[in-house]
Amino acid sequence: MLEKMIEERTAEIAVIGLGYIGLPTAIMFANAGFRVIGYEIREKVVEKINSGKAHIIEPEIDELLRKAIESGNLKATSNPEEIREKDVYIICVQTPLKEDKTPNLSYLESAVETVAKAMKKGSLIIIESTVPPLTTVKMAELIEAITGLKPGEDFYMVHAPERVMPGRIFKELIYNSRIFGGITPESAELAEKLYRSFVKGQTFKTNSTVSEVVKLMENTFRDVNIALANEFAFLAHQYGINVFEAIELANTHPRVKIHVPGIGVGGHCLPKDPHLLVWPAKEDFGLIKLAREINDSMPLFTKDLLFEALRTINLPPEEAVVVILGLAYKGNSDDTRNSPAFAFMDAINEEVKEVRTYDPFVKGTHESIEDAVKGADAIVIATDHTAFKSLDWEELGKLMRNRILIDGRHIVEDPPKGFIFKGLGRGEY
Ligand SMILES: NC(=O)c1ccc[n+]([C@@H]2O[C@H](COP(=O)([O-])OP(=O)(O)OC[C@H]3O[C@@H](n4cnc5c(N)ncnc54)[C@H](O)[C@@H]3O)[C@@H](O)[C@H]2O)c1
Incomplete structure (x- = not known):
């Protein structure tokens, strides 16, 4: 039944957390013809979005948001009552680190609890947030503990990592390839169908732990390579050369792609994702740290x-x-x-x-x-x-x-x- 509703775009979607990822995602689904309600705990953000103005700077966002609001397909709320019994829940809350560099999953757990209280039998729950390996399965168990519903039988659950880059979000939402990691193959299948409503890039299906690891490996790969470029920069000071000239020349090799050194690595993702990757592991991982x-x-x-x-x-x-x-x-x-x-x-x-x-x-x-x-x-x-x-x-x-x-x-x-x-x-x- 959900499959048919997705095809006909009559499935109702709730997006939980309207930040850099959640708001553009909600806008894309609304403009693809779905009725979308965005649930956000920051009331000021809700007010701003409902007035047709975005609270983040991103090319095209104001125009696309206005279109979504004016069509009546998108509305934001802070009232959990308004997200009851939706067909699809997409969780896009932050997953930062604590002071001690271990994951702070409190936002995710609280969002999952909100969803568990609002969902119905047969809902599809998608986690877009970047999470440590095995988290989606644990969150499915949390939902089971709250609702008594059986994961994979009474509800579908998927990890669908987001790979967009701020500044190019709306282009990348459409053209990037996407991975759908289901707790069951049917879960991944449904999520893929849903995102196909606007995604033109390639789509791949796997299980939720693979997709969690894939997302974290991508950012860890970049972080480790930036560290290598930074170490080359230290060496350039030792040898009195310009590292950027050296990197440009080294990168003329067909199989070399040295990254860009700089004052540091920031953002919500790169500094934390390597920590999320190794956190649940039983052993220590030297290179990544x-x-x-x-x-x-x-x-x-x-x-x-x-x-x-x-x-x-x-x-x-x-x-x-x-x-x-x-x-x-x-x-x-x-x-x-x-x-x-x-x-x-x-x-x-x-x-x-x-x-x-x-x-x-x-x-x-x-x-x-x-x-x-x-x-x-x-x-x-x-x-x-x-x-x-x-x-x-x-x-x-x-x-x-x-x-x-x-x-x-x-x-x-x-x-x-x-x-x-x-x-x-x-x-x-
Ligand atoms: N920003 C990026 O470029 C990017 C790229 C890829 C993946 N991600 C991942 O996507 C996730 C979201 O990142 P973001 O940059 O959008 O974060 P964000 O902080 O911009 O947005 C999260 C939003 O969720 C809201 N929120 C928190 N707890 C909530 C709850 N219980 N119920 C409802 N709303 C709640 C917050 O108020 C906030 O507005 C993270 O896991 C991040 O690692 C981000």
Whole structure:
């Protein structure tokens, strides 16, 4: 019956958690013709969405959200009563780490409990959140404990990991390939049919533990490779070379693809997913943990570059005014979660006179770059926003007391005249 409702697009969907992943997903299903209700615990977010405005910055989102709201297919709510007896529940809540780097699954458990209380026999429950291996099966058991319904017999359950990148979410939702890991083959089959309503990329079916591991391996692969690139950057400083030139040349080899070094790895996913991958395992995994440590050390390495530059002009750190350019963890985004800019700020905060910030995408930073750099001694680039690439450094330098430029993101190709320049991985200067 659910299969037919999916084909006819009469299945009713509840999306739990309307953040970077949940809101675009809810919009896609609504615009594909399904009736979608978004359940979100932050009431301000609900109000904003219902007024047709997105609370996150993402290309195309305002237009697509307006279309979904105006068609009557999408509505947001904070009232759990409004998500009762839906055919499909898609859980998109955050799965962060605790202070001790172990997973904080409290948001997921609370979302699963909400779903268990609202669902009916025959519902399809999909977890899009990134979770440690074996979690989907455990969440199915939690639902059974609350409802008495048998997983795979009385309800369907799937892990359908999300692989989109902020800034390209709506394109990638359509064109990325997707994996549907069911607790039973029928569960995966139904989820695949559902997402086929808008996904044009390839789709694959497997079991839920494989799909959990696949998602975590993808981000761990990237994290470990970034750590390797960062280690190459350290070496470049030892040997007095530009690591970016070396990487470009090495990457002309047909089977080599070295990643990009930088001030650190941020965002909701990369810093945590390697921890989620190894957490349930019985043994310790050295390479994955070491890669995390290397990437976490990059803000401190950037601090060393700054302090080295301050020494060359004999300016004690406690007299220095430092401007951090970019707080977002990635270019052209407002997302500051786990941004290495903050780790860098924490590393220098107590030791310098003043830290100022400027990020055109992030509220609460200086209004203009000119305002931020006036009378400052050093600028540290922490985000590769496109706008930073065309800055007139020499003009900005005229507003500064001392002219130090530290590039943590390889934004500046040629060191500007009159500046003491140090680039991460740029050992030649
Ligand atoms: N952001 C990304 O680029 C990305 C990419 C791939 C995968 N993921 C994964 O997707 C998941 C969601 O990430 P996100 O970036 O959308 O997180 P987010 O923090 O932007 O959104 C989560 C939302 O869920 C809400 N929420 C929390 N608990 C709730 C509950 N019990 N009931 C209802 N709403 C609740 C929060 O208020 C928030 O609005 C995570 O597991 C993440 O690892 C994220």
